[in-house]
Amino acid sequence: MSRSILDEVLAAARDDMPPRLDPVRARQMIDVAVTSGQTTSGDLSRFAWWRFALPAVVAVAVIVLVISLGRRDHEPIAAAIPPTELALPTGDRIVTTPGAVIDVVSATRERRTLRVGSGTALFDVPRLAAGEQFVVHTPDSEVTVVGTVFSVQVDTSTTVRVYEGHVRVRRGDLAFELSTGQQLDRSGVGTIAADPLFERGMALMRARLATRESVRDDVVASVPARVDRTPDRAIVDPAPSRKRTAPVPDSSPGAGSVDDHRPFEPLTEPQLSEGADRKRALALLAAGDFVAARDLAIARGFDLIEGDAHRALGAHRDAARAYERAITRRDDACIAALLAARIHNEKLAAPERALTLLASAIDPTCPTRERALALTIRIATQLKKPEHGREAAQRYLESFPSGDHAGAARSLLGR
Amino acid sequence: MPNVDDVLVALLPRIRRWVHRILGPTNALDDVTQDALIEIARALKGFRGDSAVETFAYRITIRVASKALRRRCLDAVSLELVPPPPDHIDPESRLAHREMIRALYRALDALPTKRRVTFVLCELEGMTPTEAAIVLGEGAATVRSRLRRARDVVTAALTKDANLAWLGGPR
Numbered sequence: 001m002s003r004s005i006l007d008e009v010l011a012a013a014r015d016d017m018p019p020r021l022d023p024v025r026a027r028q029m030i031d032v033a034v035t036s037g038q039t040t041s042g043d044l045s046r047f048a049w050w051r052f053a054l055p056a057v058v059a060v061a062v063i064v065l066v067i068s069l070g071r072r073d074h075e076p077i078a079a080a081i082p083p084t085e086l087a088l089p090t091g092d093r094i095v096t097t098p099g100a101v102i103d104v105v106s107a108t109r110e111r112r113t114l115r116v117g118s119g120t121a122l123f124d125v126p127r128l129a130a131g132e133q134f135v136v137h138t139p140d141s142e143v144t145v146v147g148t149v150f151s152v153q154v155d156t157s158t159t160v161r162v163y164e165g166h167v168r169v170r171r172g173d174l175a176f177e178l179s180t181g182q183q184l185d186r187s188g189v190g191t192i193a194a195d196p197l198f199e200r201g202m203a204l205m206r207a208r209l210a211t212r213e214s215v216r217d218d219v220v221a222s223v224p225a226r227v228d229r230t231p232d233r234a235i236v237d238p239a240p241s242r243k244r245t246a247p248v249p250d251s252s253p254g255a256g257s258v259d260d261h262r263p264f265e266p267l268t269e270p271q272l273s274e275g276a277d278r279k280r281a282l283a284l285l286a287a288g289d290f291v292a293a294r295d296l297a298i299a300r301g302f303d304l305i306e307g308d309a310h311r312a313l314g315a316h317r318d319a320a321r322a323y324e325r326a327i328t329r330r331d332d333a334c335i336a337a338l339l340a341a342r343i344h345n346e347k348l349a350a351p352e353r354a355l356t357l358l359a360s361a362i363d364p365t366c367p368t369r370e371r372a373l374a375l376t377i378r379i380a381t382q383l384k385k386p387e388h389g390r391e392a393a394q395r396y397l398e399s400f401p402s403g404d405h406a407g408a409a410r411s412l413l414g415r
Numbered sequence: 416m417p418n419v420d421d422v423l424v425a426l427l428p429r430i431r432r433w434v435h436r437i438l439g440p441t442n443a444l445d446d447v448t449q450d451a452l453i454e455i456a457r458a459l460k461g462f463r464g465d466s467a468v469e470t471f472a473y474r475i476t477i478r479v480a481s482k483a484l485r486r487r488c489l490d491a492v493s494l495e496l497v498p499p500p501p502d503h504i505d506p507e508s509r510l511a512h513r514e515m516i517r518a519l520y521r522a523l524d525a526l527p528t529k530r531r532v533t534f535v536l537c538e539l540e541g542m543t544p545t546e547a548a549i550v551l552g553e554g555a556a557t558v559r560s561r562l563r564r565a566r567d568v569v570t571a572a573l574t575k576d577a578n579l580a581w582l583g584g585p586r
Contacts, residue, residue, distance in 0.1 A: 006570045010538055012515040018435035018444060021427075029445070030423045033452035404486065 025346070088112065091317060091348060092134065093124040097196045105137075109352055113137070120153040122197040124204050126321055127165075144168040149204040150178075153195050159185040161192045163205040180205070281305045297322075304332045307339060316347035327360050334366035341375060351379045355388070362395070370396070374405040377412065419456050426472050427452070433473065436539050437480040437532060439520030451479040473550050481528045522572035526565055533558055534565040 086094040090109055096102060100119025106112065114121075115137040125134050125145050134145040138158040143150070148165025152158060160169050161183040169176045169184050176184050183192045195201070277300045284293035294309035296302075303326035310319035320343045326336035337360035345354035354375070361372035373396040380389035393409035400406060431448045438447060454475045462471060523531045536547040537558075544562060548555040 005573045006566065009515045009519050009573055012512050013519050013539055014541075015512075016435075016516055018431050021431060021445075025445070026427055029449050029452055030420065030427060032449060033423055033456040034419050036453040036456060 022347070090353070091126050091320070091350060095122040095124075095197055095200050096120065109356070111135075116152050116154050116158075118154050120151060120196045122149070122151040122201050122204070124149050125165075126317075129324075140171060142170040144170070149201060151195055151197050151201055157186045159183060159195065161195055161201065163192070163201040278302055278305070303329070304336055304339075307336070311339075311343065316343050319343055320348060324357070327357070334361050334363065334368045334372075337361035338368040338372050338375070341372070345375070345379055351383055355379050355383070355385075362392075364399075370400050370403055370405075373399070374403075377405065377409060381412070419459050422459060422468060422472075423452055423456060426455070426469065429469070430455070430472060430476050433476045433540075434480050436535050437477065438483060439523065440516065443483065447480055447483045450483070451476045454479055470550055474552070477532055477550070481532060484528050484531070518573055518576045519569070521576070522569045525572060526568060530561050530565040530568075533561045534569065537562050538566070 086096070088094070088107055090107060090112055092112060094102070094114075097120040100121055101117035102119075102121055103115035103117065104113075105115055110132055112132075112134045114135075117139070121136075123134075123136065123145070125148055128134060128145070136143040136145070136152055138152060138154045141152075141158040141160065143152060143160055145165075145167050148167055149163040150165070150167050151161045151163070153161070158171075160167065160178060162178045162180055164180050166177060166179040169178060171184075176189060178184055178189065181192050182189055277296060281293050281296045281300070281302055282305065284290075284296065290309045290312040294306055294313065297306035297309055303322045307319045307322035307326060310316070310322055320340050323336045323340035323343065326332040327340065329336075337357050341354040341357040341361065344350040344357065358372050358376045358379070361368045362376065363369070366372065373392050376392040377389050377396065380386075380392060389412055393412040396403065396409045397406060397413070403409075427448075430451050431444070434448045434451060435444055438444065441447075451472075455472050458471070458475055462468070523534065526534065533547060533551070536542045536550060537544060542550070544558045545555045547562075548558040551558065
């Protein structure tokens, strides 16, 4: 009789397969192995050198255009196949219409600057962290983003439409702040009207609402002061703050009023206790009902659980955002930072971002410290940041002299 | 000598599955798989064709995975690491499936590495003891004896596992 338990368990285990392997990652693994196979063999258990020598992955799924990182002079890029979807390694997404011309002026994490010369481009920009800036220039306008879905249509003048979140637009001596559902065209600020990418914008807006991006207080990105040009109109935020800024009054016709800038209202939910809901969300996760777990976690603000659900559903970008929100909660900060960093590095091809996030996971009180330090060493080596890697290796050895990665850390330090 | 890239491309899904079966659900799956790929790529230089390439790769994978087990460089099996079963299964069965996988690997963790690997080859990979003996480079009688002991230990552990109490009545 006792065999039947074994038979049932074995039947389940025989059906069990490993998680799906991303084709890009698979190719990367084979490349490392082939390259390694051409070198002399070493003791892998002591020094898994390949983990520190993985080539940087320039990955992205469905793009036609190549966008280069770093400080290069802008290169005009013309959309070849409409509509074209681009994904910057920084996590921003862009959809363009046929013939749209976009220049990438800079694309570092701290400063993303693009120029739309003509056509329509729809931008989906994750909420910016303190010190980050996302700016779009057109021939007659400058759009500064706080974390939003918006489009820019350029023909004889520029029309900016905000599907979710808010942006600041500077046009000559005038400054405007637009929120969800507003647009600015040549006649001023009004209710959003359809543009060539309207359906796409609405879809992104609904996705954003589902992830509750705009429920939380936004971090206001720093905007360079221009008081010398517009002393009574400039929006000056010399330091990031967590408060929504009031719109700048503008006397031009059709300008938006303060009353138009209403914050996003969260959806109403039944008033259940947080503890019971958390348990329910975890149970849904455990049961594999990831969609329900995700929805409940979103509704109740359980960022870590939400991240787990997104991750299980393969929505890596959403998972990263949820984990990053969880970092602000003291109890979850360490594990959230590590999980977010891993997703950025392994799934979103954003090792720089991962490195930044790992700083929150290596605090001496963090239970994730060892894994976070090991990952820091790996990514710093991958990004050719030897000082950063050595510093992490030093800290690793101080805390975990007999850890699994101690050998590799010593090799990095030349010991 | 076979083309290394072609061999690895063809074998990667199987290698990964073998690692997964031997180690159980773990965050270290891709790391250990990578180690195995590297060892296989290096060893292919000296491959003389006296066994099937798959058997050759299997032996190396077992060695690498066994080393990983002995190093205990694996994370605990958290529930979300267990991949979900096929979609047509209802939520209760999904939970049961996951719990059974976890219980199995809890039981396997208590076995010596050789017994664990033997159990995986025969009970999960479907090899006969003779076939497993060829892969492991050991005698068939040794493999049969090891398998018998492994089954007894695993059965006893599963029977006692409180999380599987719902699986049946008196035993």
